[in-house]
Amino acid sequence: MQKFVYLFNEGNSSMKELLGGKGANLAEMTKIGLPVPDGFTISTEACTAYYEEGKTIPSEVKAQLLEALSNLEDKTGKKLGDPKNPLLVSVRSGSVFSMPGMMDTVLNLGMNDETVKGMAELTNNARFAYDSYRRFIQMFCNVVLDIDGFYFEQYLEEIREDKGYSTDPEMTAEDWQELIVGYKKIVRKHIKQDFPQDPKEQLLLAIDAVFNSWNNQRAIIYRRLNKIPDHLGTAVNIQSMVFGNTGNDSGTGVAFTRNPSTGEAKLYGEYLINAQGEDVVAGIRTPQPIHTLKNEMPEVYQQFVETSNLLEQHYQDMQDIEFTVEHGKLFILQTRTGKRTAQAAIRIAVEMVKEGILDKKAALMRVDPDQLNQLLHRRIDDSYQRKQIAKGLPASPGAATGMVVFDADEAEDLGNEGKNVILVRAETTPDDIHGIIAAQAIVTSRGGMTSHAAVVARGMGKACICGCEALKIDVKAKQFRVGDTVVNHHDIITIDGATGEIMLGEIPMIEPELSAEFQLLLTWADEERKLGVRANADNPEDAHKAVEFGAEGIGLCRTEHMFMDSKRIPTVQEMILAETYEERKAALDKLLPMQQSDFEGILEAMEGHPVTIRLLDPPLHEFMPDKEELLVEVTKLQILDPNSAQLKEKEQLLRKVRQLDEFNPMLGHRGCRLGMIHPEIYIMQAKAIFYAASTLSEKGIKSKLEIMIPLVGHVNELKAMRKLVVEAGLEVKEETGCDFDYMVGTMIEIPRAAITADQIAEEAEFFSFGTNDLTQTTFGYSRDDAEGKFLQAYIENKVLPDNPFAVLDRDGVGKLIETGVTLGRKTKPELKTGICGEHGGEKSSIQFCYETGLDYVSCSPYRVPVARLAAAQATIQHEQNNKRQAGVTV
Numbered sequence: 081m082q083k084f085v086y087l088f089n090e091g092n093s094s095m096k097e098l099l100g101g102k103g104a105n106l107a108e109m110t111k112i113g114l115p116v117p118d119g120f121t122i123s124t125e126a127c128t129a130y131y132e133e134g135k136t137i138p139s140e141v142k143a144q145l146l147e148a149l150s151n152l153e154d155k156t157g158k159k160l161g162d163p164k165n166p167l168l169v170s171v172r173s174g175s176v177f178s179m180p181g182m183m184d185t186v187l188n189l190g191m192n193d194e195t196v197k198g199m200a201e202l203t204n205n206a207r208f209a210y211d212s213y214r215r216f217i218q219m220f221c222n223v224v225l226d227i228d229g230f231y232f233e234q235y236l237e238e239i240r241e242d243k244g245y246s247t248d249p250e251m252t253a254e255d256w257q258e259l260i261v262g263y264k265k266i267v268r269k270h271i272k273q274d275f276p277q278d279p280k281e282q283l284l285l286a287i288d289a290v291f292n293s294w295n296n297q298r299a300i301i302y303r304r305l306n307k308i309p310d311h312l313g314t315a316v317n318i319q320s321m322v323f324g325n326t327g328n329d330s331g332t333g334v335a336f337t338r339n340p341s342t343g344e345a346k347l348y349g350e351y352l353i354n355a356q357g358e359d360v361v362a363g364i365r366t367p368q369p370i371h372t373l374k375n376e377m378p379e380v381y382q383q384f385v386e387t388s389n390l391l392e393q394h395y396q397d398m399q400d401i402e403f404t405v406e407h408g409k410l411f412i413l414q415t416r417t418g419k420r421t422a423q424a425a426i427r428i429a430v431e432m433v434k435e436g437i438l439d440k441k442a443a444l445m446r447v448d449p450d451q452l453n454q455l456l457h458r459r460i461d462d463s464y465q466r467k468q469i470a471k472g473l474p475a476s477p478g479a480a481t482g483m484v485v486f487d488a489d490e491a492e493d494l495g496n497e498g499k500n501v502i503l504v505r506a507e508t509t510p511d512d513i514h515g516i517i518a519a520q521a522i523v524t525s526r527g528g529m530t531s532h533a534a535v536v537a538r539g540m541g542k543a544c545i546c547g548c549e550a551l552k553i554d555v556k557a558k559q560f561r562v563g564d565t566v567v568n569h570h571d572i573i574t575i576d577g578a579t580g581e582i583m584l585g586e587i588p589m590i591e592p593e594l595s596a597e598f599q600l601l602l603t604w605a606d607e608e609r610k611l612g613v614r615a616n617a618d619n620p621e622d623a624h625k626a627v628e629f630g631a632e633g634i635g636l637c638r639t640e641h642m643f644m645d646s647k648r649i650p651t652v653q654e655m656i657l658a659e660t661y662e663e664r665k666a667a668l669d670k671l672l673p674m675q676q677s678d679f680e681g682i683l684e685a686m687e688g689h690p691v692t693i694r695l696l697d698p699p700l701h702e703f704m705p706d707k708e709e710l711l712v713e714v715t716k717l718q719i720l721d722p723n724s725a726q727l728k729e730k731e732q733l734l735r736k737v738r739q740l741d742e743f744n745p746m747l748g749h750r751g752c753r754l755g756m757i758h759p760e761i762y763i764m765q766a767k768a769i770f771y772a773a774s775t776l777s778e779k780g781i782k783s784k785l786e787i788m789i790p791l792v793g794h795v796n797e798l799k800a801m802r803k804l805v806v807e808a809g810l811e812v813k814e815e816t817g818c819d820f821d822y823m824v825g826t827m828i829e830i831p832r833a834a835i836t837a838d839q840i841a842e843e844a845e846f847f848s849f850g851t852n853d854l855t856q857t858t859f860g861y862s863r864d865d866a867e868g869k870f871l872q873a874y875i876e877n878k879v880l881p882d883n884p885f886a887v888l889d890r891d892g893v894g895k896l897i898e899t900g901v902t903l904g905r906k907t908k909p910e911l912k913t914g915i916c917g918e919h920g921g922e923k924s925s926i927q928f929c930y931e932t933g934l935d936y937v938s939c940s941p942y943r944v945p946v947a948r949l950a951a952a953q954a955t956i957q958h959e960q961n962n963k964r965q966a967g968v969t970v
Contacts, residue, residue: 081140082125082140083123083144084122084123084125084126084129084138084140084141084144085120085121085122085123085126085141085144085145085147085148086098086099086103086107086120086121086123087119087120087148087151087152088106088107088110088116088118088119088120088121089107089110089111090107091103091104091106091107091108091111091121092104092107092108092111093105093107093108093395095107096176097124097176097312098123098124098125098315099121099123099124099174099315100121100124100173100174100175100176100314100315100317101174101175101176101177101178101416102121102172102173102174102315102317102414102416103121103123103174103315103317105414105415105416106119106121106317106319106414107121108394109391109412109415112390112394114387114390114391114412115409115410115411115412116411116412116413117319117320117321117322117411117413118152118155118156118319118320119152119169119317119318119319119320120148120149120151120152120317120318121174121315121316121317121318122141122145122287122315122316122317122318123315124175124176124312124313124314124315125313126138126141126291126315126316127291127294127313127314127315127316128311128313129141130291131291131313135288135291135292137284137287137288137291142284145283145287148318149283149318152167152169152318152320153167156320158320160190160279160280160283161190161192161194161195161278161279161280162195162198163194163195163197163198164198164201164202165198165202166190166191166195166198166199166279167190167320168188168189168190168191168195168199168212168320168321169189169190169283169318169319169320169321170185170186170187170188170189170317170318170319170321170413171185171186171189171283171286171287171290171316171317171318172185172186172290172316172317172319172414173290173293173294173314173315173316173317174314174315174316174317175294175308175312175313175314175315176308176312177306177308177312178416178417178419179299179302179303179308179314183223183289183290183292183293183296184219184222184223185219185223186216186219186220186223186224186286186289187215187216187219187321187356188212188213188215188216188219188321189216189220189279189282189283189286190279190282190283191212191213191216191279192277192278192279193277194277195279196209196210196212196213197209199212199213200253203326205326205327206253207251207252207253207256208323208325208326208327209253210253210256210257210260211248211251211256211325212323212325212356213256213260214256214259214260214263215356217232217260217263217264217267217275218232218263220275220282220286221263221266221267221270221275223286223289224285224286224288224289225267225270225271225285227266227267227270227271231266231270232263232266235259235262235263235266236248236259239251239255239258239259239262243255249354263275283318287316290314290316291313291314291316293314294313294314298511298513298514301513301514301517302513304875304876305517307882310878319413322404322406322411322413323356323404323406324352324354324355324356324404324405324406325354325355325356326354326406326407327354327407328353328354329377329405329407329408330353330354330404330405330406330407330408331351331352331353331354331355331373331376331377331404331405332351332352332355332356332402332403332404332405333349333350333351333352333367333370333373333402333403333404334349334350334351334400334401334402334403335347335348335349335350335351335370335384335388335400335401335403336348336349336398336399336400336401336418337388337389337391337392337398337399337401337418338392338398338418338424338428339424340398340400340418340419340420340421340424340538341420341421341423341424341474341475341476341477341529341538342421342423342424342427343420343421343423343424343425343426343427343428343431343597344427345428345431345435347370347371347385347388348370348529349369349370349401349529350367350368350369350370350528350529351367351368351370351373351403352365352367352368353368353376356404366528366547366549367528377405377408379408380405380408380410383410384403384410387401387410387412388401391415392437393437395415395417396432396437396438396442397417397418397428397432397446398417398418398420398424398428399415399416399417399418400415400416400417400418400419401414401415402414402415419535419538420538421451421476421477421538422447422448422451422452422453422455423455423477423595425446425447425448425451426447426455426595426597426598426601427595427597428446429443429444429446429447429601430443430597430600430601431597432446440604440607440608441608441956443601443604444601444604444605444608444949444952444953444956445953445956445957447601447949448923449923449946449947449949449950449953450923450946452945452946452949453942453943453946455592455594455595455598455945456592456629456942456943456945456946459478459479459576459578459589459590459592460479460574460576460587460588460589460590461587461588461589461590464587464588466581466583466587467583467584468581468582468583469562469565469567469582469583469584470548470550470551470562470581470582471548471550471579471580471581471582472523472524472525472545472546472547472548472549472550472551472580472582473528473529473534473545473546473547473548473580474545474576474577474578474579474580475529475531475533475534475537475538475544475545475546475547475577475580476534476537476538476542476543476544476577477543477577477578478521478542478543478577478578479543479574479575479576479577479578479587479589480500480502480520480521480542480543480574480575480577481500481502481520481572481573481574481586481587481589482499482500482501482502482519482520482521482572482573483499483500483501483502483570483571483572484501484502484504484560484567484568484569484570484571484572484573485501485502485503485504485515485519485569485570486503486504486505486553486555486558486569487515487555488503488505488508488511488512488513488514488515488516489514489515490515491503491514491515491516491518491519492514492515492517492518494518495517495518495519496518500520501518501519501520502519502520502521502522502523502573502575503515503516503519503521503522503523504522504523504524504551504553504560505522505523505524505525505533505553506524506525506526506553507524507525507526507527507531507532507533508522508524508531508532508533508536509532513536516533516536516537516540516542517540519542520542520543521537521542521543521544521545521575521577522537522542522543522544522545523544523545523546523548523551523575523582524544524545524546524547524548525547525548525549525550525551525552525553525560526546526547526549527546527547528546528547529546529547531546531547533546534546537577542577543575543576543577544577545575545577545580545581545582548580548582550562550563551582562582565584567584571584572584572585572586573585574586574587594629594945598945601949602630602945602948602949604952605948605949605951605952606630606948606952607952608952608955608956609948609951609952609954609955610930610951610955611926611929611930611934611935611936611937611951611954611955612632612633612914612935612936612937613630613631613632613936613937613938613939613944613947613948613951614626614631614632614633614634614635614636614690614692614914614916614936614937614938614939615629615631615633615634615635615938615939615940615941615944616634616635616636616637616638616916616920616938616939616940616941617631617634617636617637617682617941618637618638618639618641618642619641619642619678619681619682620678620681620682620684620685622941623681623682623685623686624685625941625942626685626686626941626944627685627686627687627689628941629941629942629944629945630944630945630948631689631941631944632689632690632936633686633689633690633691633692633784633936634682634686634689634690634691634692634938635692635848635914635915635916635920635936635937635938635939636692636694636788636848636916636938637682637691637692637693637694638694638697639675639693639694639695639696639697639765640696640697640698640702642674642675642678643671643696643703644703648671648674649703651667651670651671651674652667652671652703653703653704654667654670655667655668655671655761656700656703656704656736656740657732657733657736661760664758664760665760668760668761668764669764671764672764672767672768672771673768675764675765675768675769676768676769676771676772676775677772679693679768679769679772679773680772680775680776683772683773683776683781683783683785684776684781686784687781688781688782688783688784689784690784690785690786691783691784691785691786692786692787692788692825692846692848692916692938693765693769693785693786693787693788694788694790694827695752695755695762695765695766695787695788695789695790695801696754696755696761696762696765696790697750697751697790697791698750699740699742699745699748699749699750699754700740700749700754701737701740701741701742701745702745704733704736704737704740705733705737707734707737707738707741710730710733710734710737711734713730714727714730714731714734717730746853746856746862747857750790750791751789751790751791751792752789752790752791752792752797752798752801753791753797755789755800755801755804756797756800756801759804762801762804762805763804763808766787766804766805766808766809767808767811767812769785769787770785770808770809770812770813770816770818770820770822771812771816773785773818773820773822774812774816774818774820777818778818782821783820783821784821784822785820785821785822785823786822786823786824786825786845786846787805787822787823787824787825788824788825788826788827788846788848789801789802789805789824789825789826789827790826790827790829790850791827791829791830791853792826792827792828792830792833792840793830793832793833794832794836795836795839795840795842795843798826798840798843798844799843802824802843802844805824806824809822823845823846823912824843824844824845825844825845825846825847825848825912826840826843826844826846826847826848827847827848827849827850827853827916828840828847828848828849828850828854828896828897828900829849829850829851829852829853829854829857830853830854830857831854831857831858831896833900834854834896834897834899834900834903835896835899835900835903836903837899837900837901837902837903837904837907838903838904838906838907839907840904841903841904841905841906841907841908841911842907842908844904844908844911845908845911845912846911846912846913846914847900847901847904847911847912847913847914848913848914848915848916848938849897849900849913849914849915849916849917849934850915850916850917851888851893851897851915851916851917851918851919851920851925852885852917852918853917854893854896854897854917855884855885855888855889855893855917858889858892858893858896859884859889859892859893861884863885866885867883867885871883871885885918886918886919886922887919887922887924887925888919888922888924888925888928890928894928894932897915897932897934898932900913901913901932901933901934912935913933913934913935914929914934914935914936914937914938915929915934915937915938916938918939918940919937920937920938920939920943920947921937921939921940921943921944921946921947922950923946923950923953925937926947926950926951926954927950927953927954927957929954930951930954930955930958931954931958937951
C-alpha cells in the first residue's frame with residue numbers, strides 16, 4: 081500500500097516534495113533533537129489522490145490518518161475527544177514552496193462542549209479553556225466552513241462594549257461562555273447546521289479545506305506570479321497543541337535569525353506574553369521586540385538564541401522560526417528559509433561566506449536575480465525637505481508615490497490601467513494578494529514587522545509600512561485621518577518603506593547606488609560566469625549607466641531612437657518627404673553630424689568595449705504624424721481656411737503618410753529592406769559610425785565596432801548591405817587615414833534566417849538574436865495585440881506556460897536559436913553569437929543562452945547586474961548538474 085502519512089520522526093529535510101516545506105522542516109528539527117511538539121504529515125501525494133478521487137479523501141489516506149492519530153495519542157498520553165484529557169491539534173497547510181495564498185492555520189482542533197470542560201479542569205483555568213474554544217470556533221468557521229470572520233469580530237465587539245471592556249483580557253470565563261452561545265447561533269444562521277462537535281469530523285473537514293485551498297483563487301494567483309507548478313499539491317501538518325496563552329509564564333512569537341530587511345546578523349522578531357498562535361501576526365495586540373524576552377524570560381531567551389544558531393548552521397541559511405513558550409518551556413513550531421529583501425539577501429550571502437557558513441558559489445545561488453531589481457530603482461531624494469504626516473514600522477524598504485486606494489480590487493483595476501496606487505488598509509489578508517501585486521506600496525494601520533503585509537511585500541520587493549496606528553481609516557468614507565489632516569480617496573502620497581514615513585504629495589526620487597556587498601557579490605559572479613553581459617543603450621547617458629553597472633559592451637544600439645528627438649524629427653521628415661535623391665541626400669547630410677555626435681558619446685563611454693550598432697529598423701511611417709490626427713487637421717482646414725498654404729502643406733503630408741501606410745508594418749518595408757530600396761540611408765549611418773570612430777581615434781580612444789544589419793531573411797540582403805558598409809568604411813578611411821576595428825553582422829529575427837544560418841554566416845561575422853521580433857514572427861503574434869487581447873487568457877488557462885515575450889520560448893523560439901547557432905558555426909566556427917531582446921535580462925532565458933553556447937546576452941542597463949548574477953548561476957547550475965550525472969553528491 082502506498083504510504084501517504086508520515087510521523088515527524090519518519091521524515092527529513094530532503095523529503096520536501098513529499099512532505100512540503102513545513103513538514104520536511106518539522107521532521108528535520110525532530111531528527112536533530114529540537115523541542116518540536118509531536119505530530120505527523122499527510123503528504124502532497126495524498127492531495128493529488130484527493131483530486132483524482134473527485135475531491136474526496138481516499139479510504140487509504142483515512143486509514144493511515146487514524147493510525148498516525150493513534151500513535152500521536154500514545155505519545156502524548158492524550159486522546160482526541162476525551163473529555164477528561166483531550167488531545168488538541170493544529171492543522172496547517174504545507175506546500176513545497178512557501179505560499180501566502182494557502183489556507184490559514186486552524187488551532188485548538190478537538191475542542192467541543194465536553195473537552196472544553198476537561199481543559200478547564202486540567203489547567204485549573206476556565207477562562208483560558210473557554211477563550212481557546214471561542215478562538216477555535218471563530219477560526220474553524222472562517223477557514224474551514226467559509227463563514228466571514230467579520231460576523232464573529234462584530235459580535236465580540238458588541239459583547240465587549242456591553243460589558244464596558246476595552247480589551248479581550250478583561251473578558252471572564254463566563255463572558256467567553258456567553259460569547260460561545262452567540263457564536264453557535266452565527267454558525268447555525270450561515271450554514272443551517274450546528275457547529276461540528278465530533279473531533280474526527282472536525283479533523284476530516286479541516287484536511288478537506290487544506291486540500292481545497294491548493295486551488296483557491298489567491299493560491300492560483302501566487303503560483304502564477306512565482307511560476308510554481310500546479311501539479312505539486314500541498315501537504316497537511318497535524319501537530320499536538322502547545323499553549324502560549326496559559327499565563328504570564330507563557331507566550332508566542334515569530335523571529336528571524338537575521339534582520340530580513342537589512343541582513344544584519346542579529347535576532348529579529350516579535351513576541352507576545354500570554355498569547356496564542358496567530359496573535360503576533362494578526363495585528364490585534366502590539367507585540368514586543370524579541371530582544372526584550374531576555375528580561376521577561378532569560379533562560380527561555382538563551383535557549384532560543386542557541387536554537388536559532390543551531391538551525392541557521394544546520395540549514396546554512398537565515399531561518400524564519402515560530403515558537404511558543406508554555407509554562408516556561410520552549411517549543412519550536414516551525415522553521416523555514418526566511419523571506420528577505422534583496423539588500424538583506426546580498427548582505428546575508430556575503431557575510432555567511434566571511435563567517436565560513438557558505439562558499440562563494442553557494443552564496444551566489446542564494447540570491448534571486450529577480451530580487452536585485454529592488455536595489456536598482458529610485459529612492460527619495462535626501463535633499464528634499466520631508467513633511468511627514470505619520471510614521472509606522474519600516475516593514476519593507478523602498479520608496480513609492482501613488483494614489484491612495486482602500487480596496488484590493490480597485491488597486492488591481494487601476495494598476496492594470498497603468499496608474500500608480502498605494503493600497504491603504506487596517507491590515508491585509510491573503511485575499512488581498514491581487515491588490516498587493518498591483519500596488520506600488522502597501523500601508524497598514526495595524527500589525528507588526530512579521531504581519532501578512534510585511535512578509536508579502538518584502539518577498540515581492542515592494543515598499544511597505546505597517547502598524548501605523550496614527551492612521552484612522554474610514555473605508556466607507558474612503559479617507560484616512562492623521563490628527564487634523566484628512567487624506568481622501570485618490571489623493572497622492574509618498575511613502576518611504578525604509579523609514580516608515582508617510583508624506584503628502586509626490587516627492588522627487590534619485591537613482592540607486594550599489595552597496596559594497598552588492599559589488600563584491602557581483603565580482604564573485606564575474607569570476608564564475610562564462611557568458612558575457614552587455615547592455616542595450618541608445619545614447620551616451622545609458623552607455624555610462626551600463627558601464628557603471630558592469631556591462632562589457634553594448635549589444636544593441638537602436639539608431640532610430642536618435643531620430644526621435646523633437647529637434648531632429650523635422651529633418652527626418654524632410655528626408656522621408658524628399659521626392660528626389662538629391663533632396664533626400666541633402667536631408668541626410670544634415671542628419672549625419674547628429675548621428676556622428678551620438679556615436680562619439682556612446683563609443684567614448686564604452687572605453688574600447690564592443691558596441692553593436694543596428695542600422696535603421698522601423699518603417700518610415702513611425703517618424704511621421706498620426707494619419708487619423710492629420711486627416712482631422714486637413715478636414716478642419718478645408719472648412720475653415722480652404723485656400724491656405726498650410727492646407728496644401730498638410731495635404732501633401734497626408735498623401736505621403738498614406739503612401740507609406742502599410743497593412744502590416746511589422747512585416748513590411750522596414751529593416752534591411754529600407755537599405756535595399758534607399759541605400760543612401762544606410763550609407764549615411766555607416767559613415768557617421770566611421771567618422772565617430774575616426775574622431776575618437778585622434779583623441780587616443782579606441783572603438784570596437786559591430787555594425788548590425790536588421791531583419792535579414794535572405795543571404796543576398798546581407799551580402800548587399802555588407803558591401804555597402806564596407807565601401808562606406810573604405811571611403812572614410814581614405815578621407816581620414818584612419819583604420820577601423822569593425823565587424824559586420826546581422827540580427828536574426830526571421831525564422832528563415834535561423835534555418836538558413838549556414839548561408840547567412842558566409843556574409844556575417846556575428847549573429848545577434850533579436851528575440852522580441854523572433855518571438856513575434858515565430859508565433860505569428862503581434863506583441864501589442866497579443867498582450868492586450870488574448871495572451872493573459874492563454875497564460876491563465878495554461879495554453880502557454882509563460883508570456884513568451886517575457887520568458888524565452890525554448891521549444892519554439894529556442895529551437896530556432898539553437899539551429900541558428902549550430903548552422904552558423906558550422907560555416908564559421910569563430911562566429912560570435914548573442915541575444916539582444918528583453919529576454920537578455922531574464923534569468924531562465926539567460927540559463928538557456930548559456931546552455932546553447934551563446935557568447936553574450938544584452939539587456940537594459942538596469943538589468944545588467946541581474947544578468948551578471950543569473951549568468952553566474954547558470955554556470956554553477958551546469959557544473960552541479962554534471963556532477964550529479966557523474967554520481968557526485970552536490
